[in-house]
Amino acid sequence: MTSPEIFDRAARRRRRDRIVPRYAEHAFLREAMVEGLAERLDSVSRRFTDILDLGCFDATFASPTGARIARCDAGSLFARAAGGVQADEDRLPFADGAFDLVVSAGVLDQVNDLPGALTLIQRVLRPDGLFLGAFVGGTSLPKLRAALRSAQIDRPTARLHPAIDLVSAGDLLGRAGLTLPVADVETLSVRYASIDGLLADMRGMGASNLLTGRTPLTRGELARAADAFSAAADPDGRTTERFDLIFVTAWSPSPDQPKPAARGSGRISLADALGRFPGAA
Incomplete structure (x- = not known):
């Protein structure tokens, strides 16, 4: 039995x-993600030859010198412009072991089967x-969430x-069979004159409501949400909204990777270690 899908694939x-x-007018979040991924990649002392850019948008992720890069996007126009293939992230058409590096910026929060x-x-x-x-991810968009909650009185x-x-991001990496998982967050604050600017950015970056069974806001609900969003403004009249950018790093399993020490393999007992410090219990 398959689980019901959260997101509307066709609408996406x-x-x-x-x-x-x-898209370029609203791409500031993905630009920050791509920059962050590039910084993390620079810290890896490895040469990669075959790369997959998963959820490529306008193909702004630059491949390392000499590497071959395949682009994939759920949208046909992004995929076509990048010379890539159209596919959903949980329905990849690539062969096992085709790449030594997969990068993905700005799409995994819209995937129906993220564990898949x-x-x-990993495959x-x-x-x-x-x-x-x-x-x-994380606690992104707290002002917008609060405004929408206060606006929907009846339904x-x-x-x-x-x-x-x-925590969930790290757990999902391990469940997928990836090793040495690391997850961290960078927070980006953006100031808006009104809720309209925020909603325009979300639409422009492809992050508007894609939930199945969605219904549009009524005029009254939208007006109440706008008032609540403005009520949370700073003294200069602009509301500061927060985006948590979750970064994840993990590796495909290999016998050559370092393994955690076996339980009980330490050479110094906890009691001995504590005894070295004056006042330790």
């Missing part, structure tokens, strides 16, 4: 195609291959996507 593809012409997508990432990686990912409905936190 249509919206990604729709945002292509003006991560398992597929398309060669042994000791690297996965670098980034997405919006409370989910309007924003469920968020993945740091």
Whole structure:
């Protein structure tokens, strides 16, 4: 029995195609993610030859010198412009072991079967291959969430996507068979004159409501949400909204990777260690 899908796949593809012409005007979150992934990649003393850019958008992730890069996106226009393939992240068409590096910026928070997508990432990686990912999660958009809650008096409905936190991100990597998982967060604050600017950014970056069974806000609900958002403004009239960018790093299993020490293999007992410090219990 398959689980019900959270996100509307067809609507997601249509919206990604729709945002292509003006995507660059709203791409600041993905730009920050790509920059963060590039910094993490620079710290790895490995040469990668075959790379998958998963959820490529406008293909701004630059491959290391001499590496071959394949692009993949759920939207046909992004995929076509990048010379890549169209596919959902949890339905990848690539062969096992095709890549030694997979990068993904800004899409994993919109995947119906995220554990399945991560398992597929692990499968398309060669042994000791690297996965670098980034997405919006954690406690992002607190002002917008509060405004929408206060606006929906008669029919409370989910309007924003469920968020993945740091602990869950690390757990999902391990469940997918990836090793040495690391998850960290960088916070980006953006100031808006009104809720309209925030909603325009979310639409422009392809992050608007894609939940199945969604219904549009009524005029009254939107007006109440706008008032609540403005009520949370700073003294200069602008409201500061927060985006938590979750970064994840993990490796495909390999016999050559370092293993954690076996339980009981330490040479110094806890009692002896504590005894070395005056006043220790």
